[in-house]
Amino acid sequence: MDSRSLRPSAHLAALVLAICAPFAQTQQLKTINPPGGGTIVYGQVAGQTTEAGAMGAVLRSVHQNVGEKPQVGKLFQVHGTESVAAFFSATRRNGNGGQVAGIIIATKVSSDHVEAALVTDEATRFHRSLPTNMKTLFAAWHPLKDATGASASSGPGASVASLHQQVLPDRSASVSLPDNWRIAPNLSGGGTIVAVGPDGENAFLGLAFPAMDTNNPAVQQTMRQLQAGRLQNTAYARAAYIPYGADMQKTFVFLFNKSRDRGGMPAADFTFSAFAPMQGNGSDHCAHLAGTVDFKDQKGTRDMNGVYCVEQPGRMGSYMTLAYVTTVPMPLAAKQRTTLGAILQSFNVNQSVVNAESAQIAAPAIAQIHAIGAAAAAQAQAAHERNDIQNSSVYQHWDSMDRRSQEFENYQLGYSVISDNQNSAHGTFWNEDADALVKSNPNRFEYVNAPNYWKGIDY
Structure with a gap:
């Protein structure tokens, strides 16, 4: 942001x-x-x-x-x-x-x-x-009147509590909060912040809800396997399946409650007074949402306000949705509304930190690709000078470069290649799915590195 x-x-x-x-x-x-x-x-x-x-x-x-x-x-x-x-x-x-x-x-x-x-x-x-x-x-502006005839913008609700910036330990995001608020450490990190107020207030900032696009052929094949009783206890079985491009309001409710179900919490009841389209970033689709929510936590209905965005799916059908939402118990809504708005406004993702971390992790792979490319180019030039462009070692270097380039592309896109030793097959999967498969049956599934990629299948 x-x-x-x-x-x-x-x-x-x-x-x-x-x-x-x-x-x-x-x-x-x-x-x-x-x-x-x-x-x-x-x-x-x-x-x-x-x-x-x-x-x-x-x-x-x-x-x-x-x-x-x-x-x-x-x-x-x-x-x-x-x-x-x-x-x-x-x-x-x-x-x-x-x-x-x-x-x-x-x-x-x-x-x-x-x-x-x-x-x-x-x-x-x-x-x-x-x-x-x-x-x-x-x-x-003070023409707005409440049921008592008083100005809705006057009184205690017009002030904003004193806010102080808090930065996540990984420095990926920050937000300004009142002194009596706290960040939930087990729910925050990697550009997401969940903050809790002393009286039942919540701020969900950059909260990510991953989903699988049921319009994607690869996802449809996965769903058929699940229906046949396969892939149990894997990330596929726990994933949320909903078509990309579906009604955003229904998508938000479905994914939010899917996340609550994974945590053993009851489904929340939402009532929307507004869910209006907004301009997103690039190909993202965003909407402003307002209304009420009941988390079924014995604290009653909360006033709700925020923004919800849906990103485009990747080639394997996975896509991400992000919520920036504040909630507050109804009796406190008028008093807290401006403070919650200031909290929402103060949230910031430190993209430079995220980019620096990514570059540091990727540096060895980038260096390796460059080294292989330089070696291949030098050897190709020498072979050309000897009129021996068909030299097999040149092609071996080129092939190695292709493998490493694909490996780095997989890293950037969040994919991994794994082998099925039982069926002598290779496949490229979303990192989370690959990890779940390998952990579920390490004797059958294992990760495949670039030197063992299959041409025409993995690259």
Whole structure:
């Protein structure tokens, strides 16, 4: 995740100016440019008397400015208020292109007075800037009323607890937490942090849920073997099988509860008030989620907010999904909401550390490949000078280089080659699956190194 603070672009500023058009006849319009990026606009929508009319006016301005109709998520009620909101995304057809994302909130102040707020940013960083920008909005804008008629953004819930950065022992990730929170050491590491608050709060940051794509032929073959009673007590038997591209909300619930089942915990009950698509990184698909969850731990229902992303599958059908979610018991939700947003915003993965560790591990393999390649090239040149390009030793070196190159590629992709001594067969498997097979029957299965790769099968 990118922790850099970025200023709004000129295109985003132009978008905001166009969005301001529905408010032009009022003196209530205000614009905020937060230092961390994004833009906030709020005020009365002139000529509108309903929340739907106000939101429609804002969306029409977005459409006019970017040149494409915005894609709008499901309408939901802002928790604890009588206001409604919706997430949206839009692709620029004007200017330099790219995407913007945002949230629109509308509230009816009186019979002829409707106010709206817009929080927007570049789509690639909207999910990171949103918590802080929402806090900034609610600190300045006070039309939102709860059931008692009090301002939902005033009172004890508007403050953020003092946070202090904590870094994982492997330095792969960090997060800022209040003094009375703790990181769960057995659930954190490798870019993932699970943090727990004193009153039942949770922060699941970079929580990974691996899955197997049931559309993949290799996965389908594995499933047939499992149905036939084979591969018991292996990683295949414990894996989560769900098609890539399925409904993201259903995928999240299925994989989250699959993980809980492995840990001997009951399935959690989820109720979503929002599950709106967001712009991911590259080919990733992401969504903002909000709602409630009951972990069946006798602590009741929790308020839930976060981001969920699904990565593309690898060639063997495995794919990863990542969750960045905070939960808090409902009685504390209003008081803790801004603090939880700040925690979510502070999470950072130290990619340079991860890359350095990977490079250090891979260095011997890289050096070996380079040495083999240099030797092969030198010998090939000598053979050419002797008009003996068919020299068998040259081809042996080239073949060795191919084997080592494949071995390094397997390392990068997370695969291992194992042999089945019973059937005299070789196969390339996901590292976790290979490890499970070898451990389950070491007399039958064993790892295969590059010198013993089979041409046409392993490389």
